[in-house]
Amino acid sequence: MAPAKLLLVDDDETIRLTLGIILRKHGFNVTVAATVTEALKHISSEAFDVLLSDLHMPGAGDGLTVVSAMRHANPKAVTILLSSFPHMDAAAQAILLQTDEILVKPMDVTMLVEAIKQRLAAGPTRARLVESVAAILERSSDSTINDWYELVEKEETLMAIPMTFQQRSGHLPQVIRDLVLRLRSSKSLGSKELFSAAATEHGTVRRKQGYSAAMMVEESRILQVSVFNTLQKNLANIDFSVVLIGVMTIADEVDSQLSQAMKSYLAESIVDALPA
Template sequence: MAAAKLLLVDDDETILLTLDIILRKHGFDVTIAATVTEALKRISSEVFDVLLSDLHMPGPGDGLTVVSAMRHANPKAVTILLSSFPQMDAAAQAILLQTDEILVKPMDVNMLVDAIKQRLAAGPTRVRIVESVATILERSTESTISDWYELVEKEESLMAIPMTFQLRSGHLPQVFLDLVLRLRSSKILGTKEIFSEAATEHGTTRRRQGYTAAMMVEESRMLQVSVFNTLQKNLANIDFSVVLIGVMTIADEIDSQLAQAMKSYLAESVVDALPA
């Protein structure tokens, strides 16, 4: 089978040359371009199976320009964009242009090669599934909780209190139900928080388990990180028309639940301090 012809576009010479060598070693027939102009010339004169392009480049045009040209000249080619700092408006345009993948740099080389091969096997995308933030969190609850637990396991202060996975994470399924409900509601940001019985119970439970207030805050911070990592992994499927308000709502709801948990935590502390 002939090697897949791949056009690699990046203004960073080090990345360009390094990926050129790596991709050739993995069996790709690589053509490189350091500018959008050079890439467009290549696209107009050659046939490619894959486009792998940086999204952000100096000068006229960017990765989206290259994607558009490739779609027009080589409609059967799969298109993959690389971005160090994904911008919401740019990513939204990439989706509209039917870019097949948006990958975030830095990325493990083996993962990149696997992503290219998987996309080649699947072929170019013509119909993309676009999902709301709520839907993504709803279907990714279990994996997000797993990601959160991995972060917790690396935090010595939290792991100093021995606890099973269930005891440590048992409150999170309800948190995600509340997040999804909040995202699908019309509640305005900054309005009075909705009472959460689960958050109140969580604060009391954590006090009895021996958590400090600082540990509660750190645990909540890790939850936000895990949720946002989940959204990052699903960047290509997000409905960008509502993503900003979705991210703000997530932060607001998690902070609201932390505030309610801390309130019950402190109330339990007062009870503990009362004379027997």
């Protein structure tokens, strides 16, 4: 039987050297990586049976990024994180949704090897559906809109203008479709905005409905909160290897749409100010 292939990820050179030697002596075929980027390259080009990664890594990404990438590329692999913090609160629950086990450093080497073998024998805790940020937003469109509406209802300034649910939220399905399209495109952050007819129309409509500029901004802020709430509720499925760029893209696109809406809002204001 071929030795189990194990990817060891740790920025500490001493740990990589010593633990790598020990694991090889216990029959593992060990590949080491010093950074998240290096680990991702190995994951994309090789198949592994076990991932053993430090949770806290310097630079872009961390152990969760590596775990998420491994889940996506090789869902049958066992994933184990090493952490220096023995007491983790709410974050631990989110982490456990992504990885099979968390072990606390420093740990007796014999116990570590035994823990790896036991987890390898048991296999991954359960199959997980790993999704992109775009896929999560696409399937959660209705719940995101409902969450947005509940938050809007708590804002007295926005509710001062009476509207039906459709009048208040009718623009959001297209906004979310635009967000999904942007997330799936290769458009870089901060580049020239994609034209959105829906955003332009929204600005004109809100002006006619009596919204102030401050109300437009507040409505947009609540949208970002609702979108991020949706991602928070889907931590068990989210692909952590791309979540940061996804969140930044969402913020960029929502601001872009607000900018376009405000342009049409101001244009409508000028028209309103003209003599009849």
